[in-house]
Amino acid sequence: xxxxxxxxxxxxxxxxxxxxxxxxxxxxxxxxxxxxxxxxxxxxxxxxxxxxxxxxxxxxxxxxxxxxxxxxxxxxxxxxxxxxxxxxxxxxxxxxxxxxxxxxxxxxxxxxxxxxxxxxxxxxxxxxxxxxxxxxxxxxxxxxxxxxxxxxxxxxxxxxxxxxxxxxxxxxxxxxxxxxxxxxxxxxxxxxxxxxxxxxxxxxxxxxxxxxx
Amino acid sequence: xxxxxxxxxxxxxxxxxxxxxxxxxxxxxxxxxxxxxxxxxxxxxxxxxxxxxxxxxxxxxxxxxxxxxxxxxxxxxxxxxxxxxxxxxxxxxxxxxxxxxxxxxxxxxxxxxxxxxxxxxxxxxxxxxxxxxxxxxxxxxxxxxxxxxxxxxxxxxxxxxxxxxxxxxxxxxxxxxxxxxxxxxxxxxxxxxxxxxxxxxxxxxxxxxxxxx
DNA sequence: TAGATTGTTAATCGATTAACAATC
DNA sequence: TAGATTGTTAATCGATTAACAATC
Numbered sequence: 001x002x003x004x005x006x007x008x009x010x011x012x013x014x015x016x017x018x019x020x021x022x023x024x025x026x027x028x029x030x031x032x033x034x035x036x037x038x039x040x041x042x043x044x045x046x047x048x049x050x051x052x053x054x055x056x057x058x059x060x061x062x063x064x065x066x067x068x069x070x071x072x073x074x075x076x077x078x079x080x081x082x083x084x085x086x087x088x089x090x091x092x093x094x095x096x097x098x099x100x101x102x103x104x105x106x107x108x109x110x111x112x113x114x115x116x117x118x119x120x121x122x123x124x125x126x127x128x129x130x131x132x133x134x135x136x137x138x139x140x141x142x143x144x145x146x147x148x149x150x151x152x153x154x155x156x157x158x159x160x161x162x163x164x165x166x167x168x169x170x171x172x173x174x175x176x177x178x179x180x181x182x183x184x185x186x187x188x189x190x191x192x193x194x195x196x197x198x199x200x201x202x203x204x205x206x207x208x209x210x211x212x213x
Numbered sequence: 214x215x216x217x218x219x220x221x222x223x224x225x226x227x228x229x230x231x232x233x234x235x236x237x238x239x240x241x242x243x244x245x246x247x248x249x250x251x252x253x254x255x256x257x258x259x260x261x262x263x264x265x266x267x268x269x270x271x272x273x274x275x276x277x278x279x280x281x282x283x284x285x286x287x288x289x290x291x292x293x294x295x296x297x298x299x300x301x302x303x304x305x306x307x308x309x310x311x312x313x314x315x316x317x318x319x320x321x322x323x324x325x326x327x328x329x330x331x332x333x334x335x336x337x338x339x340x341x342x343x344x345x346x347x348x349x350x351x352x353x354x355x356x357x358x359x360x361x362x363x364x365x366x367x368x369x370x371x372x373x374x375x376x377x378x379x380x381x382x383x384x385x386x387x388x389x390x391x392x393x394x395x396x397x398x399x400x401x402x403x404x405x406x407x408x409x410x411x412x413x414x415x416x417x418x419x420x421x422x423x424x425x426x
Numbered sequence: 427t428a429g430a431t432t433g434t435t436a437a438t439c440g441a442t443t444a445a446c447a448a449t450c
Numbered sequence: 451t452a453g454a455t456t457g458t459t460a461a462t463c464g465a466t467t468a469a470c471a472a473t474c
Contacts, residue, residue, distance in 0.1 A: 108416030
């Protein structure tokens with residue numbers, strides 16, 4: 001038994017556990033102890049056991065954890081066994097790369113439509129999806145009922161499109177826009193990516209603390 | 214005066230301050246108080262003042278902060294005024310998108326070379342850079358002396374290439390590989406991106422806590 | 427059974443928030 | 451000067467680590 005809401009820190013570690021366990025499984029591991037997993041991941045055994053105990057008792061005293069079963073549990077917790085329909089807005093460089101590079105299926109989603117406003121891009125094929133005119137977004141959503149949206153549109157268009165998408169039933173936003181998406185509705189999930197911020201922190205680390213007073 | 218090492222939490226907030234201050238400046242703001250900035254960013258005024266005081270005294274009692282000066286200071290702290298040469302390895306979908314989509318200059322870097330192993334991709338132009346054969350990496354690095362590297366190569370190649378790049382003088386890795394880069398050398402900076410993990414947490418948030426016991 | 431390792435409680439550490447004197 | 455708001459110290463909160471009894 002544990003507290004009934006999961007902290008952000010824990011949630012952010014779950015996909016990483018899932019990945020490491022997948023690799024262990026691929027390398028033939030059947031069982032693993034929290035101590036050994038901690039070593040491989042650069043965490044402490046305590047933290048790993050605390051994290052897992054938010055969701056249940058997945059191990060066995062004296063034995064450890066079954067790699068495959070544990071991975072299955074974490075996948076289920078993350079909802080990776082679901083297939084939530086998702087659309088992508090903005091098929092520029094980044095949008096096209098996300099559409100073709102990301103394995104949506106293994107992350108709990110399925111990309112079902114790609115939309116853009118530019119005449120040069122509409123009609124192009126990305127994987128097996130043809131880029132549609134954004135003017136057709138409403139009717140598409142009423143039919144396909146996507147629940148997620150990837151935003152790769154220009155910053156200026158973001159706020160307006162988000163309003164519209166919420167009206168069309170979108171519940172999860174994966175936002176690559178240079179715009180900090182913050183939504184009040186409690187039932188809408190947002191993940192802001194901000195690759196530029198990520199690169200800026202790397203710049204800091206290249207010469208850390210030289211400005212500390 | 215403050216502690217002489219900056220916590221990760223603070224560092225991760227710096228680029229966001231920088232972005233918000235840029236927007237405020239563009240909107241004609243000259244001064245701002247910690248209270249008002251906190252409101253706009255969804256933080257507390259205390260946290261903002263604590264964060265800034267890691268680096269110095271940038272405000273003025275009774276007045277607040279000068280938007281433009283504060284933004285300048287944070288940019289300097291992040292090292293965005295430097296121009297560190299950077300190369301990119303792996304010009305697939307994602308690599309090409311990063312190369313053309315990211316504004317390296319405003320993040321303290323400059324993209325000076327793109328490398329790939331595939332015959333179909335070598336010779337292609339991305340922006341004003343021609344993709345080079347990865348076999349020429351060593352001689353290129355000896356001449357151009359890049360200090361940063363973006364990794365968009367397959368997971369399998371990552372570990373080996375990183376070793377090589379360290380030998381060639383690379384000090385900062387921006388890693389998009391499905392591989393958790395962890396380096397012991399204290400003078401080498403790593404930023405792991407893991408877009409898949411980001412999407413997986415969105416999947417969790419779509420149906421949170423349904424698995425909490 | 428003895429050894430190992432979990433699940434869980436208690437202790438520690440660090441980050442965030444609150445409070446307020448300093449000062450512009 | 452009076453009002454506002456910082457810089458900074460103290461209090462609180464949350465997350466990580468340590469410890470250990472439970473148990474496989």
